[in-house]
Amino acid sequence: xxxxxxxxxxxxxxxxxxxxxxxxxxxxxxxxxxxxxxxxxxxxxxxxxxxxxxxxxxxxxxxxxxxxxxxxxxxxxxxxxxxxxxxxxxxxxxxxxxxxxxxxxxxxxxxxxxx
Amino acid sequence: xxxxxxxxxxxxxxxxxxxxxxxxxxxxxxxxxxxxxxxxxxxxxxxxxxxxxxxxxxxxxxxxxxxxxxxxxxxxxxxxxxxxxxxxxxxxxxxxxxxxxxxxxxxxxxxxxx
Numbered sequence: 001x002x003x004x005x006x007x008x009x010x011x012x013x014x015x016x017x018x019x020x021x022x023x024x025x026x027x028x029x030x031x032x033x034x035x036x037x038x039x040x041x042x043x044x045x046x047x048x049x050x051x052x053x054x055x056x057x058x059x060x061x062x063x064x065x066x067x068x069x070x071x072x073x074x075x076x077x078x079x080x081x082x083x084x085x086x087x088x089x090x091x092x093x094x095x096x097x098x099x100x101x102x103x104x105x106x107x108x109x110x111x112x113x114x115x
Numbered sequence: 116x117x118x119x120x121x122x123x124x125x126x127x128x129x130x131x132x133x134x135x136x137x138x139x140x141x142x143x144x145x146x147x148x149x150x151x152x153x154x155x156x157x158x159x160x161x162x163x164x165x166x167x168x169x170x171x172x173x174x175x176x177x178x179x180x181x182x183x184x185x186x187x188x189x190x191x192x193x194x195x196x197x198x199x200x201x202x203x204x205x206x207x208x209x210x211x212x213x214x215x216x217x218x219x220x221x222x223x224x225x226x227x228x229x
Binding site: 004009036042043046090103106 | 159163
């Protein structure tokens with residue numbers, strides 16, 4: 001079965017520090033990979049996605065992620081965290097197979113930001 | 116720009132009661148989805164509708180039914196609610212089906228079954 005692993009349940013960083021959230025996925029021939037962010041009481045908002053091509057993907061709010069096929073990873077990074085980045089982050093994987101509609105989500109990483 | 120709208124936002128049900136969660140999108144999307152979110156579990160797909168007139172089971176369909184009323188609306192029904200269905204429910208849509216398409220989520224419906 002497909003799986004997406006986010007090893008860190010909760011991360012705390014200081015405002016202005018750099019951030020890296022880890023995501024590993026089970027192997028898929030051509031994975032579609034996503035990072036979503038969820039603020040408390042809100043729905044999920046897409047930060048960025050990888051389908052193919054350049055393995056370094058830029059997203060909204062200054063986030064980027066790097067696809068590493070050899071490590072089955074798609075880690076999310078931000079060089080300088082802002083207090084407003086405190087939220088829960090979800091990595092998700094889809095497959096390119098015809099008729100495949102299901103995204104598999106990781107269990108999420110909650111980010112706390114210390115002023 | 117409303118996007119995906121769900122109602123109600125909060126609901127408390129007694130075990131055995133029934134209810135319907137309503138969802139509408141105004142983006143002219145073809146595909147719609149219902150997910151549930153439980154603490155520490157991420158999001159799991161309940162049902163989806165690849166296009167108007169079709170519905171299919173996702174990962175956790177037991178205890179639920181869905182109706183794709185028209186292109187805009189996709190409802191989720193709990194026929195006989197159970198405490199295990201206490202969860203946050205998200206409706207979502209995408210322009211086309213296929214997991215390579217960006218999914219847009221509603222703000223969620225908090226359901227408690229007592």
